Amino acid sequence: MLLYELGSLVVSKAGHDKGEVFVILKSESEYVYLMDGKTVLLKSPRKRI
Secondary structure, eight states, X not given: OOOOOTTOEEEXXXXXXXXXXXXXXXXXXXXXXXXXXXXXXXXXXXXXX
């Protein structure tokens, strides 16, 4: 199991946002909540596995 630290920077590896940098806001079991500050804002972070 991988542990993710809040505030860490991550890079998307697939999808339409491939190569974009995101910040980890929250970690819940197998999910992390991400934001980039441009298109994905703090009030509506993305939930990813």
